[in-house]
Amino acid sequence: xxxxxxxxxxxxxxxxxxxxxxxxxxxxxxxxxxxxxxxxxxxxxxxxxxxxxxxxxxxxxxxxxxxxxxxxxxxxxxxxxxxxxxxxxxxxxxxxxxxxxxxxxxxxxxxxxxxxxxxxxxxxxxxxxxxxxxxxxxxxxxxxxxxxxxxxxxxxxxxxxxxxxxxxxxxxxxxxxxxxxxxxxxxxxxxxxxxxxxxxxxxxxxxxxxxxxxxxxxxxxxxxxxxxxxxxxxxxxxxxxxxxxxxxxxxxxxxxxxxxxxxxxxxxxxxxxxxxxxxxxxxxxxxxxxxxxxxxxxxxxxxxxxxxxxxxxxxxxxxxxxxxxxxxxxxxxxxxxxxxxxxxxxxxxxxxxxxxxxxxxxxxxxxxxxxxxxxxxxxxxxxxxxxx
Numbered sequence: 001x002x003x004x005x006x007x008x009x010x011x012x013x014x015x016x017x018x019x020x021x022x023x024x025x026x027x028x029x030x031x032x033x034x035x036x037x038x039x040x041x042x043x044x045x046x047x048x049x050x051x052x053x054x055x056x057x058x059x060x061x062x063x064x065x066x067x068x069x070x071x072x073x074x075x076x077x078x079x080x081x082x083x084x085x086x087x088x089x090x091x092x093x094x095x096x097x098x099x100x101x102x103x104x105x106x107x108x109x110x111x112x113x114x115x116x117x118x119x120x121x122x123x124x125x126x127x128x129x130x131x132x133x134x135x136x137x138x139x140x141x142x143x144x145x146x147x148x149x150x151x152x153x154x155x156x157x158x159x160x161x162x163x164x165x166x167x168x169x170x171x172x173x174x175x176x177x178x179x180x181x182x183x184x185x186x187x188x189x190x191x192x193x194x195x196x197x198x199x200x201x202x203x204x205x206x207x208x209x210x211x212x213x214x215x216x217x218x219x220x221x222x223x224x225x226x227x228x229x230x231x232x233x234x235x236x237x238x239x240x241x242x243x244x245x246x247x248x249x250x251x252x253x254x255x256x257x258x259x260x261x262x263x264x265x266x267x268x269x270x271x272x273x274x275x276x277x278x279x280x281x282x283x284x285x286x287x288x289x290x291x292x293x294x295x296x297x298x299x300x301x302x303x304x305x306x307x308x309x310x311x312x313x314x315x316x317x318x319x320x321x322x323x324x325x326x327x328x329x330x331x332x333x334x335x336x337x338x339x340x341x342x343x344x345x346x347x348x349x350x351x352x353x354x355x356x357x358x359x360x361x362x363x364x365x366x367x368x369x370x371x372x373x374x375x376x377x378x379x380x381x382x383x384x385x386x387x388x
Contacts (some may be wrong), residue, residue, distance in 0.1 A: 014129055021354075033377045034348040035369070038242075041370055065269065071275075073095070095269075102247040106230050107130050107134050122359030139160050152181065165196065168189065183217040183221060219231070239289065307324070307326060307381065338350065338363060
């Protein structure tokens with residue numbers, strides 16, 4: 001038996017990231033403008049790094065609380081009070097080694113092999129992969145695309161629910177589409193979950209990136225005692241901490257020991273000095289986040305206005321998140337187009353094929369970068385597009 005044939009079939013079946021494939025193809029090229037992954041152009045701000053360095057220098061390098069250090073859980077509680085107007089006790093918060101691990105642990109807690117979990121697509125590919133690796137079945141429900149805008153068909157979502165369905169994964173504002181659920185949308189989704197006794201796994205990582213003003217609607221605005229909702233989140237986007245790999249879960253306190261055990265048997269907790277940096281991000285970082293949001297809004301307008309003006313791109317300015325999801329006339333293979341675009345323009349885009357059903361004809365561009373860089377990227381892309 002070959003080495004590959006002796007591996008777990010689920011592990012072997014895990015797909016290569018279509019985003020990472022393009023990144024690896026062109027990483028490090030001179031003059032590259034990398035809009036392919038979901039991160040900005042700024043390094044972690046000094047007040048966060050300094051807090052982590054001071055903790056490291058003072059010897060905070062031992063095993064620590066599996067659920068997160070008390071200071072960080074309190075800071076998370078305060079953050080939600082400031083931005084979501086809810087006061088959740090610290091028992092609701094669990095620190096994880098990235099938002100991706102928050103999703104993995106939640107999947108482990110909520111599903112068994114053979115269960116189904118419904119998600120909205122096009123979607124960040126990691127949720128479907130995490131479910132399938134765990135032995136569950138990821139069931140995609142396509143958002144509607146009309147006139148450059150994405151929308152939810154609740155009947156289509158309801159039709160995807162079967163006796164095997166354990167929950168709904170709802171990412172709003174959405175990566176990659178920018179679709180942002182209204183409070184009415186969220187209420188209808190929650191009513192559907194209650195009717196079928198389903199979990200909701202809510203990915204609200206982009207909640208503050210809401211370009212209509214204020215944060216986006218949240219399930220926290222409508223949740224009631226006993227609702228089965230678990231929230232997954234990350235420090236990556238708000239505070240330029242993508243490389244830190246620190247995230248969190250918000251969950252009913254009754255799940256506490258289960259989540260602690262799953263953390264114990266995966267990473268045994270996040271390094272304490274990194275958690276001290278995360279505390280600084282929450283306690284001192286609101287101005288930095290506001291500046292990031294303002295920059296994203298300016299860059300969104302620059303990129304989308306230029307692309308729309310070619311009359312060859314079907315898209316509208318997204319309501320939330322960090323991405324323009326572009327449908328370019330004449331592009332029928334977005335993977336091939338992403339390779340061609342990076343070769344000919346030096347602009348790195350993610351292919352829509354990476355985001356599942358409904359995304360095949362699209363390309364994703366992250367606009368959380370300096371507006372000047374985005375203007376250059378837009379000029380290069382427009383020149384490419386009009387020559388197709």
